[in-house]
Amino acid sequence: MHRLLAIALVVACGGTQATPDRPAPGSAAAGAASAAAADDAAGEGPVADVDVPIEPVALQAWLADGGYKAWPHESGKHESAGPHGDAVLTFLAPALVASLRRGKGHAHPKGVAAVKELYEKGKMSGWAVSVKLADDSADGRNWYWYEVFSTARDARATYQGVGFEVCRDCHSERGGNDHVQSPFPLP
Numbered sequence: 001m002h003r004l005l006a007i008a009l010v011v012a013c014g015g016t017q018a019t020p021d022r023p024a025p026g027s028a029a030a031g032a033a034s035a036a037a038a039d040d041a042a043g044e045g046p047v048a049d050v051d052v053p054i055e056p057v058a059l060q061a062w063l064a065d066g067g068y069k070a071w072p073h074e075s076g077k078h079e080s081a082g083p084h085g086d087a088v089l090t091f092l093a094p095a096l097v098a099s100l101r102r103g104k105g106h107a108h109p110k111g112v113a114a115v116k117e118l119y120e121k122g123k124m125s126g127w128a129v130s131v132k133l134a135d136d137s138a139d140g141r142n143w144y145w146y147e148v149f150s151t152a153r154d155a156r157a158t159y160q161g162v163g164f165e166v167c168r169d170c171h172s173e174r175g176g177n178d179h180v181q182s183p184f185p186l187p
């Protein structure tokens with residue numbers, strides 16, 4: 001298990017080097033965060049509660065297969081209050097719903113996740129994903145962040161990585177509920 005996880009993390013880190021026309025992630029910081037997450041996971045077993053892959057190729061396939069479709073979700077698409085496309089529809093893993101029910105001021109446990117469907121001109125055009133990798137959010141550094149602007153099974157993420165700066169900056173600066181921005185209960 002440890003070896004598998006290490007391989008997954010190496011692939012995830014390799015992925016963050018990607019597309020030269022996009023802002024490069026702080027790869028040194030991302031690497032350190034991945035190592036911390038690997039240690040954490042090796043000590044306590046893999047990320048619990050939720051079955052969301054944190055390796056980009058596997059995650060894209062899981063998304064394309066609708067792995068999150070049975071989760072509680074918003075009742076309809078709405079305009080994004082952030083930079084997430086024309087319209088969005090958020091799904092929350094059951095463990096995240098349970099944690100949000102406790103109200104503000106609690107850190108969500110390791111393993112919670114959210115998936116947001118992105119829409120352009122009424123058509124689903126991609127996903128944004130967040131997965132918490134440790135009980136302490138560490139300002140978003142202990143979350144895995146992923147955003148892709150295609151629904152093709154083999155599409156590559158535009159942004160992804162443990163603690164990916166662009167995502168964690170906004171999600172931690174805006175406050176929300178331990179980095180979760182969507183209103184709760186879900187509209």
Ligand code: HEC
Binds near residue numbers: 084114145180
């Ligand atoms: C400028 C601010 C901003 C940035 C940058 C940002 N987000 Fe968000 N994000 C939001 C807001 C606001 C919401 C609430 C839903 C909405 O209105 O789109 C949200 C919602 C989400 C959700 C649904 C769960 C939740 O927290 O409500 C996910 C998953 C998500 N973002 C992932 C990402 C990823 C991955 C990135 C980086 C690629 C990212 N976000 C970058 C503002 C931001």
